[in-house]
Amino acid sequence: MSSSSSVDTKKGxxxxxxxxxxxxxVENHGTRNWNxxxxxxxxxxxxxxxxxxxxNHLQPDVKKGPFSEEEETKVFVFYKKYGExxxxxxxxELxxxxxxDxxxxxxxxxxxxxxRGLSPFPDNMELDDELNSSQQIEDSQEDEFHIPQLKFRKYPSIFDEINEKLLDVPNMFYNNIVGSTSTLIDRGSIIGTSYIPMAPPPPCSYLPPPMETQYHGDFMDPDFWLHNSSLDNDDARRVYLSETNFVDEKGKKPISLEDDVEANLLDDFMDPFLCIDFSNLEDDVEAGGRLFDNDDNRNLHDTI
DNA sequence: AACGCAGCCAACCGCCAAAGA
DNA sequence: TTCTTTGGCGGTTGGCTGCGT
Known part of the structure; x- marks a missing residue:
């Protein structure tokens, strides 16, 4: 440890x-080297x-006390702008x-x-319009975990369909397979910070990930599905387990499937071949249309 | 008055990247 | 080029405080 584990240092x-x-x-000498x-x-x-x-406390212009309305607004505007x-x-900016703080x-x-079952965002905050611009979507693609959020927010009917079917599934299922957050399940509707994989082709909702999986979000990679759809589940499972490189959500730290499963004590829900019936999804997709608004998703649309 | 709970906030921890040796 | 140190960041924890019972 570089600076925080010395036995001589005071804490608290x-x-x-x-x-x-x-x-x-600091006022006399500056802060070139904190040690x-x-x-x-x-x-x-x-x-x-x-x-x-x-x-956080000592520099001259530090501000204390509750956030002003203007400051709160700036926080939300920031989220609107960057999606995170x-x-x-x-x-x-503050x-x-x-x-x-x-x-x-x-x-x-x-x-x-x-x-209380409420969104942390103000009632009058319309994320969708802002995020609809091509620039916003382009920016958000730097982070895989925000792309589905932006798209899915537009399709409440799909949310409801999926959510209704998954409400009884333990939170870890969301966290590891779908990638959502547990609070959303408590709320009973999928809005806000949730992340759900791209529309899953029937009959299997959760497909084997591509060989070079970087994120759980790649589960829905349409190319992989096209190239491996001939495998039966057992064969695909073997390929998946032997060749997939699991990494953490940031795509950096390698993790083994065994570790992940053990950590979550939810072997069954970690099963990427878990099938959930989304038989009505196709209709929703046809009705929604705009769900498939980039190349990958158009491929997926074709697959369906 | 005592207790429990929730909210707030300061501070710590661990990871990572940049800088420096 | 490699290794070490430092600074920065986000996530989390734990103590304090106020409020309700």
Missing amino acids: TWSKEEDEILKAY EVSKNAGLIRCGKSCRLRWY FKWSKLAE PGRSDN IKNFWNARKRKLER
Whole structure:
């Protein structure tokens, strides 16, 4: 550990004296190296702790107290613009507020409202129109986990259909196969931060992923389905288990299927061949039309 | 007055990327 | 080019406080 595991460093709440020492040192010498700041100022804190204390509490323009209406609006506008929260970027747009402040604000709001079955977003916030622009969709494709969210929000009939069928499935099923969040299941409708794979071709809802799977989202890769549809389930399962490289949701950290399954204690629900009847989906797709608005999805549409 | 609970917020942890040696 | 250190970030935890019972 670079800076946080030393047995000599103090942890916990900062005292007034420590604050004054840190403030005086930073104002006189700056913050080029936080470990040096800690050492030279005579603090028994790690550099990271000093940095956090300075940026969140001690620097001159730091703002405390509840968020103003204007600040709240900026948070939501940011989400509208980028389709996700980046606390540090948001902090740049809210002078005086640290990323930690904004994160706390949002998490508290989210927890409170979702507990009541409400969306954490304001009632008058129309995400769909904004996200409908080609630029927004293009931006969102940098993160696989937001593409389905943007598209599926447009099709409440499909949401309801899918959700109705999955409501009884434990949360982990969503988290690992569908990729949604548990709070959505509690709410009983799929809106907000949910993520559901692209429209699954019948009869098997959850297809084997492509050989070079990077995300669970690739489960619905239409090419893979086209190339492997001749395999029976047992053969496809063997291919899937032996050749798939599992990684975490960010696509970086390798994980074994066994680890993942064991961690979640839900072997059955981790089964990518789990079949759920989406027999009505085709009608929904025809009715929705715009669901298939890029090349991959057009292929999928053809498949169906 | 005592207790439990929820909300808030400060702080920590672990991961990662950039910078430096 | 490789290894180490540092800073930055997001997720999470734990303590404090206020409120209701």
